[in-house]
Amino acid sequence: MPESQLLRMAAARADFLEYGRQGAAGVPDVVAASWERSRQAGVDIAHPVTDFTADIDTSSRLVRCAQPVLDQLGDDTADMPLVIALTDSQARVVQRRDSSTAVGRLLDRVAFAPGFNYAEGTMGTNGVGTVLEAGQAVSVVGPEHFTEQLQSFACTGAPVIDPLTGRLEGVLDISALAGGWSPLMHTLVKSAAKDIGRNLLLDRNQAQQALFDTYLRADARSARQAVFAFAPSVVMANATAQALFAPAEQLAVREHATFLMARRDRVSETMTLGSGRVVRIRGTRIVSGADTAGIVVIAEVVTDEAGAPENPGGAAGFADHVLPQVAIAGARTRVLAGDLRRPHVPIAAGSSPAWVRACSELRDALAAKAPTIVLGETGTGKFTLVAELFHADHPGGRSLSIDAAQLQSGVESDLDPLLGSTREQTLCIVRNIDQASTEGVERIDELFTVLGATTAPVTFAATVSDSSLDSDLPFHALLGHFEVAVTIPPLRCRTEDLTLIIHRVLEEIAPGRRVRLSPKALRTITRYTWPRNVCQLREALIHALRVRPVGEIQDEDLPSYCQTRSQKNLTRIEIAERDAIIAALAETEGNRVAAAARLGMSRSSLYRKLRTYGITA
Structure with a gap:
């Protein structure tokens, strides 16, 4: 940069410090905006204070993918007076290569070294923190730096972007003395950062690469259609998708497609968004070897009518309803009269597409008196939803609950008096038929045969965990009795219903109390x-209420496992280990080196377990 331009920039900085933003005339917008942020953050102009941490991952995927690029860049600039640095996404320097020992010693004096934080809110305008704030390549030369101690340097930084996730993983920076800066540095660092991003893509496993390739092909073929790619840690959307769908709608598409394709390779169906827009989705599940990489979805708006959809459960005004219920728990249990009653907080209301679809299908099946098997994960509310929708349509009806795991013999004879005399609509629900023994399946088979042949106004349904469908458990012999199968979506596919569900659960477990969730606690949930x-959510909220019985439930009131995002079901030993790690991190205020020492494990082992258990705290 010419000396005259450096002088003009120094004068503009002085005017900014005295008069504010209006004094920064002629300063590039990205620099002026950074000066403003730095001042608002309270950065000390003369003596900025950065923090140091030894807890940086020098063997991370970012460092591994950057290594060959840094090596080549170091060779290409071996005779140039500059320093090359790589930082993580938190602006912490993780590697530094000195092409010039003289420049390196000068940078040591301003703590630009591995472990030190160069966030803009700490060190002011610079080629690392400002890149993270602006999300683009930035050159900061001489007096463009906010703090005085950096003004003898010129630094150019570029973001390192993971092409698959779109996340900013770190910053590649080249620093030199202000008088030695050249515009070529801007081009050089951008090109090298792009090479690191390409290595991040190539580092993906075969399944993830297959997902990315399929997404690109779908996007190329469907230039005017919305195209998404979804995986546990990946969300991609083309420009059309981002223009057509708000973030909440994109989440609804993701959850509904994930739910539909849990067991199907391809799907083509319509869904109704919370706004009333009807969308057709065509999805393909991407499988590479034994791994499921994710799904690619093409979405098209069929009708764009605003307005909330109907409540498919028909349960409006049902909040004060109590469910008459006959319970048969064992072989010789006498049929109880219809006066077994319990308070009930309704669950049918909800607007997530998968839930709306399930309620609609289930209500249609009950109205047609079709024997129905209700599938879903443990705790999704299968039994409660069946009973609620039945009694919403038949307020005077009766429901019989039979626990398949406790069933032995003689139940059909217990039912004879009821079936022979009942005039009310009656629903018999056999719970958890996948837990029935071989003898229990024989009894249930006899029961279903009797119910199918009776002329009384009786129909039947059964619940089963969908994870049992791939097993060889005895209940498979019962499937011939059913005409309709309805799958209830898991809680993770109902994000837009979470606030309502939490309110209902709190209403049930803490009636009359003034209890609410803080925004951070809601984000954690x-x-x-x-x-x-929902069963586990109820347990978590009960735990939180023991800590804070009234008022605003905080993030730390929730059980420690809520701070994790593990993608697999953990064993009891793994759960104990995960909770011990979370406790150690809390005791050491997030210092992973100290936590590893307290746990008696190496730092690399701790990092591996953090990834395994999805611990983000």
Whole structure:
């Protein structure tokens, strides 16, 4: 940069410090905006203070993919007076290569070294923190730096982007003395950062690469259609998708497609968004070897009518309803009269497409008196939803609950008096038929045969965990009795219903109390996958209420496992280990080196387990 331009920039900086933004005339917008942010953050102009941490991952995927690029860049600039640095996404320097020992010693004096944080809110305008704030390549030369101690340097930084996820993984920076800066540095660092991004893509496993390739092909073929790619840690959307669908709608498409394609390779169906827009989705599940990489979805708006969809459960005004229920728990249990009653907080209301679809299908099946098998994960509310929708349409009806795991013999004889005299619509629900023994399946088979042959106004349904469908358990012999199968979506596919569900659960477990969730606690609940669904959510909220019985529930009041995002079901030993790691991190205020020492494991082992258990705290 010419000396005259450096002088003009120095004068503009002085005017900015005295008069504010209006004094920064002629300063590039990205620099002026950074000066403003730096001042608002309270950065000390003369003596900025950065923080140091030894807890940087020098063997991370970013460092591994950057290594060959840094090596080549170091060779190409071996005779140039500059320093090359790589930082993580938190602006912490993780590697530094000195082509010039003199420049390196000068940078040591301003703490630009591995472990130190160069975030803009700490060090002011610079070629690392400002890149992270602006999300683009930035050159900061001499007096363009906000703090005085950096003004003898010129630094050019470029973001390192993972092409698959679109996430900014770190910053590649080249620093030199201000008088030695050249525009070529801007081109050089951008090109090298792009090469690191390409290595991040190539580092993906075969399944992830297959997902990315399929997404690109679909996007090329469907230039005017919305195209998405979804995986546990990946969301991609083309420009059309981002223009057509708001973020909440994109989430609804993702959850509904994920739900539909849990067991299907291809799908072509319509869904109704919360706004009332009807969307047709065509999805393909991407499988590479034994791995499922994710799904690619093409979405098209069929009708764009605003307005909320109907409540498919028909349960409006049902909040004060109590369910008459006959319980048959064992072989010789006498039929109880219809006066077994319990308070009930309704669950049918909801607007997520998968839930709306399930309620609609289930209500149609019950109205047609079709024997129905209700599938879903543990804790999704299969039994409660069947009973609620039945009694919403038949307020005077009766429901019989039979626990398949406790069933032995003689139940059909217990039912004879009821079936012979009943005039009310009656629903018999056999719960968890996948837990029935071989003898229990024989009894249930006899029961279903009797119910199918009776002339009484009786129909039947059964619930089963969908994870049992791939097993060889005895209940498969019963499937011939059913005409309709309805799958209830898991809680992780109902993000837009979470606030309503939490309110209902709190209403049930803490009636009359003034209890609410803080925004951070709600975000934590939203991020967690809830493998046991609403049952586990209820347990978590009960735990939180023991800590804070009234008022605003905080993030730290929730069980420690809520801070994780593990993609698999953990064993009891793994759960204990995960909780011990979370406790150690809390005790050491997030210092992973100290936590590893407290746990008696190496730092590399701790990092591996953090990834395994999805611990983000």
